[in-house]
Amino acid sequence: MSEESVYPVPQQWAARARIDQEGYRHMYGRSLADPGSFWLEQARRLDWIKRPEIAGDWSFDEADFHIRWFADGRLNVAANCLDRHLASRGDQVALIWEPDEPGAEPRRITYRELHGEVCRFANALKAQGVARGDRVTIYMPMIPEAAVAMLACARIGAVHSVVFGGFSSEALAGRIEDCGSRIVITADEGRRGGKRIPLKANVDAARAHAPGLETVVVVCATGGDIAWQAGDLWWHEIVADAAPACPPEPMGAEDPLFILYTSGSTGKPKGVLHTSGGYLLWASMTHELVFDYRPGEIFWCAADVGWVTGHSYILYGPLANGATTLMFEGVPNWPDASRIWQVVDRHKVEILYTAPTALRALMKEGDGFVHATDRSSLRLLGSVGEPINPEAWRWYHQVVGGGRCPIVDTWWQTETGGHMITPLPGATALKPGSATLPFPGVDPQIVDAEGKVLHGATEGNLVLARSWPGQMRGVWGDADRFFQTYFTTYRGKYFTGDGCRRDADGYYWITGRVDDVINVSGHRMGTAEVESALVLHEAVAEAAVVGMPHDVKGHGIYAYVTLNGGVEASEALRRDLVTWVRHEIGAIAAPDAVQFAPGLPKTRSGKIMRRILRKIAEGDVSSLGDTSTLADPAVVDDLVANRVG
Numbered sequence: 001m002s003e004e005s006v007y008p009v010p011q012q013w014a015a016r017a018r019i020d021q022e023g024y025r026h027m028y029g030r031s032l033a034d035p036g037s038f039w040l041e042q043a044r045r046l047d048w049i050k051r052p053e054i055a056g057d058w059s060f061d062e063a064d065f066h067i068r069w070f071a072d073g074r075l076n077v078a079a080n081c082l083d084r085h086l087a088s089r090g091d092q093v094a095l096i097w098e099p100d101e102p103g104a105e106p107r108r109i110t111y112r113e114l115h116g117e118v119c120r121f122a123n124a125l126k127a128q129g130v131a132r133g134d135r136v137t138i139y140m141p142m143i144p145e146a147a148v149a150m151l152a153c154a155r156i157g158a159v160h161s162v163v164f165g166g167f168s169s170e171a172l173a174g175r176i177e178d179c180g181s182r183i184v185i186t187a188d189e190g191r192r193g194g195k196r197i198p199l200k201a202n203v204d205a206a207r208a209h210a211p212g213l214e215t216v217v218v219v220c221a222t223g224g225d226i227a228w229q230a231g232d233l234w235w236h237e238i239v240a241d242a243a244p245a246c247p248p249e250p251m252g253a254e255d256p257l258f259i260l261y262t263s264g265s266t267g268k269p270k271g272v273l274h275t276s277g278g279y280l281l282w283a284s285m286t287h288e289l290v291f292d293y294r295p296g297e298i299f300w301c302a303a304d305v306g307w308v309t310g311h312s313y314i315l316y317g318p319l320a321n322g323a324t325t326l327m328f329e330g331v332p333n334w335p336d337a338s339r340i341w342q343v344v345d346r347h348k349v350e351i352l353y354t355a356p357t358a359l360r361a362l363m364k365e366g367d368g369f370v371h372a373t374d375r376s377s378l379r380l381l382g383s384v385g386e387p388i389n390p391e392a393w394r395w396y397h398q399v400v401g402g403g404r405c406p407i408v409d410t411w412w413q414t415e416t417g418g419h420m421i422t423p424l425p426g427a428t429a430l431k432p433g434s435a436t437l438p439f440p441g442v443d444p445q446i447v448d449a450e451g452k453v454l455h456g457a458t459e460g461n462l463v464l465a466r467s468w469p470g471q472m473r474g475v476w477g478d479a480d481r482f483f484q485t486y487f488t489t490y491r492g493k494y495f496t497g498d499g500c501r502r503d504a505d506g507y508y509w510i511t512g513r514v515d516d517v518i519n520v521s522g523h524r525m526g527t528a529e530v531e532s533a534l535v536l537h538e539a540v541a542e543a544a545v546v547g548m549p550h551d552v553k554g555h556g557i558y559a560y561v562t563l564n565g566g567v568e569a570s571e572a573l574r575r576d577l578v579t580w581v582r583h584e585i586g587a588i589a590a591p592d593a594v595q596f597a598p599g600l601p602k603t604r605s606g607k608i609m610r611r612i613l614r615k616i617a618e619g620d621v622s623s624l625g626d627t628s629t630l631a632d633p634a635v636v637d638d639l640v641a642n643r644v645g
């Protein structure tokens with residue numbers, strides 16, 4: 001190992017490893033050398049109605065572009081997550097729900113109970129006319145009903161589209177319309193960190209922009225006051241009327257399972273489409289091997305179910321594996337910065353999976369909050385969402401894990417369905433800040449700007465040279481956009497949008513996005529999306545948005561705004577613009593800095609030179625590079641002089 005800071009596989013992990021270093025090499029080699037038989041063998045993890053006889057069938061070339069996995073197989077995802085466990089572990093807890101309020105009673109739902117709730121709600125959906133292939137929007141707090149709703153959709157072959165509860169009514173309306181869902185499942189209110197989130201009121205507001213929306217199913221979660229509209233139904237009422245038995249719908253492996261909207265380089269978020277067989281296999285296999293999950297262990301993925309991490313590692317991966325998964329309604333720092341560790345102790349969590357941004361926020365509060373708790377149940381820690389800085393990595397390892405627990409730093413994306421570059425805890429020596437090595441079946445390459453493949457220790461753009469079962473299958477409603485977005489930058493390869501370094505040991509170090517996407521607190525935000533929101537404001541003529549370093553969020557949002565003639569720049573207007581973006585998109589899109597700019601740096605052909613804006617936002621004004629090609633080089637001086645920060 002060439003890097004100084006290497007953490008070898010701990011002795012006890014090496015001794016009991018399901019996959020050791022040699023095992024990993026062998027498995028990885030086979031996955032690339034003989035993918036057909038490798039994947040058909042792996043497919044046996046799932047319970048098929050008809051077992052597939054073909055594995056991958058794909059081409060990334062334009063002339064013959066297609067991606068299919070296990071296409072002749074048939075299965076039902078919900079049956080894989082529930083029914084097949086009933087005989088062996090029906091009375092084992094499937095889902096532990098830890099409420100926002102620290103003193104409140106948790107809920108423990110067994111596989112049998114969850115199965116019952118899913119069947120009833122599936123029948124209730126059917127009674128509302130929801131059929132196979134219909135889209136169902138889920139806009140829910142972190143309560144068990146969110147999981148029930150997702151699984152009920154999967155059971156009847158409906159396609160769920162979960163919209164994160166932190167998105168605004170405007171953003172929600174856009175997503176309802178885009179996928180044409182006639183039904184939304186929500187709650188009266190959500191709870192988070194002692195506050196109430198007016199989910200039902202947001203759905204009511206979204207109705208104005210979502211004319212196709214007919215039915216809203218409302219969980220009574222807080223009992224808060226809400227307005228009642230025609231077409232609204234209480235969850236508990238429709239479930240009370242529903243029959244208990246609901247046979248799972250036999251689905252083709254390539255039938256859609258869900259849509260999840262994510263931000264890209266262009267204005268509108270795109271509906272990432274995942275299908276049934278390949279996705280579930282990927283979620284299940286990565287959950288078992290990356291977390292070395294053993295039956296009976298308590299697994300906690302501290303993400304929101306509104307993001308892909310929640311889909312794959314709160315719900316589908318763990319439940320496909322018959323695990324006990326924990327769902328937490330609250331936030332890490334409420335009532336204080338001990339909360340995560342208290343939840344770990346309360347439920348004796350063995351595997352914890354969280355994001356660097358949460359770790360950095362907690363680290364700032366001091367070690368006392370961690371030391372006040374026991375945490376001896378922990379044996380493995382995971383990280384996801386953005387590169388983890390080595391300082392946060394060491395704190396996680398030493399202070400949180402007491403030096404005992406390996407850290408799996410998992411690189412992946414909404415588009416990949418599950419982990420792609422990640423350590424396997426019994427096989428991989430760790431280097432803080434590196435996502436380490438590719439998971440079996442993953443073929444990463446580093447290319448230069450022209451697409452030339454770079455070998456050995458190098459740095460460039462990360463592409464994936466072959467398909468894997470968990471890969472997204474399309475952008476909802478826009479067949480062409482999938483190919484155009486991911487396969488045209490480097491012909492014949494999937495472009496991740498990430499920069500990457502590979503060291504002399506072949507370890508991968510993700511360096512961050514190289515496109516117009518900002519990673520804010522581990523969540524993706526498109527610069528164009530925020531710009532579109534800003535220019536909708538009556539005071540704004542033009543806006544350009546870039547990322548800036550932020551010590552907790554990783555990156556923050558820095559907006560340059562040119563006002564319409566006659567509008568005065570003011571502190572009040574600055575605040576108003578931030579509120580405006582919150583209202584248009586949601587709190588995660590709210591700019592951290594707004595700079596009023598009389599002009600933006602543009603080339604003579606009118607293209608904004610973002611490179612310069614990024615440098616200024618980063619505070620790196622000494623190396624702005626060549627500005628002579630600008631239409632008006634003088635704007636740069638004004639931007640530098642009036643930098644916010």
Ligand code: PRX
Binds near residue numbers: 384411
């Ligand atoms: O830039 C990478 C970063 O998050 C992006 C994917 O974001 P999203 O689709 O929202 O999914 C987040 C959860 C999987 C990637 O393109 N990213 C994610 N995990 C890591 C990461 N960057 C570095 N290291 C990671 N472990």
